[in-house]
Amino acid sequence: MTLVPDLAHLQRAYTETRRVTQLTPLLRSPALAAETGAAAVFVKPESLQWTGSFKIRGAYWRLCCLSPEEAKRGVVAYSSGNFAQGLAAAGQRLGIPVTIVMPIDAPEAKRAATQGYGAKVISTDHGTRAREEVAAERACAIAEDEGLVLLHPFDDPEIVAGQAGVGLEALDQLEALGAKPDLLFCSVGGGGLIGGVSLAFHYRSPQTQLIAVEPERFDGMGQSLRAGERVTVPLEEKSICDGLMARRPGEAPFAAVTQTNLSGLTVSDAQVRSAMRFAADRLKLVLEPSGAATTAALLSGKLDVAGKTVVLIATGGNIALSDFMGFIADA
Incomplete structure (x- = not known):
């Protein structure tokens, strides 16, 4: 039976x-x-994390x-980029050798x-x-x-526990502001972040509706939630959301x-490009496509948020300036 971390487990990880x-x-x-007509919208920019994304939390x-x-002995893992950086930085901090296997098109x-x-x-x-x-x-x-220890970028209960720090931290901040979240949008690739964040909110704010945001054609989590079991989506064309494929x-x-x-929602590449531009123009945040997916989901109007308090997790900002400018030029 797969371990599901309890609140005490999440708190231990976050304390460290x-x-x-x-x-x-x-x-x-x-x-x-x-x-959007929301009563309030809060953005948690993990793009400002010191490795440019939330991944350092679970990796460390x-x-x-x-x-x-x-x-x-050291560890080895595969990653298209953000977990790679988080694990490499964590290994450097702890003095642990790290090997990363990356797709050639990362x-x-x-x-x-x-x-x-x-x-x-x-x-x-x-x-x-x-x-x-x-x-x-x-x-x-x-x-x-x-003879290295093989680490999975998201399918590991301890990774889930570590990533939960994003949710616990956001809940502490919301509590300090006296705000009670009605909805939380979190982007999903393999699910390590949404696994941890959803548990944090389940234990501390169970009334919050959680939305898993995925690119169109890569909605494995959404389909799995509807089916009640893990579903593998067909191998389709790429998405600009490199970390959510x-x-x-x-x-x-x-x-x-x-x-x-938790329920699922998808966004198109065009919606993500527009959200990247909106985040730069109005929020003063530089987000990679995966990090802008939640903003895209909110702006899509697929969910009625009128009068509600909404939280968006902006997961990362690791993108070259030339690529960023190219994406927003097409928005």
Whole structure:
């Protein structure tokens, strides 16, 4: 049976990770409220986290859970970029060797940043196959050949527990403001973040409606929630949301979210581009496509938020300036 962390477990992880992570702000956005009719909209920009995304939280906690012998050997994982950076930075902080397998088409800015944190990066060419499958196979082979600890970027109860810090932190900030959230939007790839955040809100704010935001054609979580079991979506065209292209949720995150008040919603690439422009113009935030997906979902009007208090998790801002300008030019 898959472990679902309880509140005490989440708090232990957060107590440890908050020592090394940024306390990212909770920004109130009158512009988003006016645009959507919401009573209040709060944005938690994990793009301002010191590795540019929330991933450092789960990565650091997972490394803290290694035995001394495992930490000495080092770890290997596969990632298209943000988990790679988070794990590399956490490994650098803790003195643990990190090897990352990255798809050959991962953003160059994320590859360079990962190497900058001292990780060894190995590229894989996936051809017509799903890129995460090819990268995972290579990581497994490296773990066996070199005796490294294999870490999964999202399908791990400890990753879920570590990522929950985003939700716990947001809840503390909302409580300090006297605000009670009606809805929370969180983008979803494999589900590590939504798994942790949904548990944090389930335990501390169960009345909040949670929305899993995914790119069109990559809505594995949404389909799985409707089916009541994990569903693998067909291998389709790419999305500009590079970090949200997992084809099905992980077992550990899905076990977590099935206990919570979560439903799915999809956004198009065009909506994400428009949201990136809106975030830059009106929120003064530079977001990568995956990080802007929740803003896109709110602005899409697919959910009636009139008179409600809404929280958006803006998950990351790791994007090259040239790529950013290209995306918003098309908006």
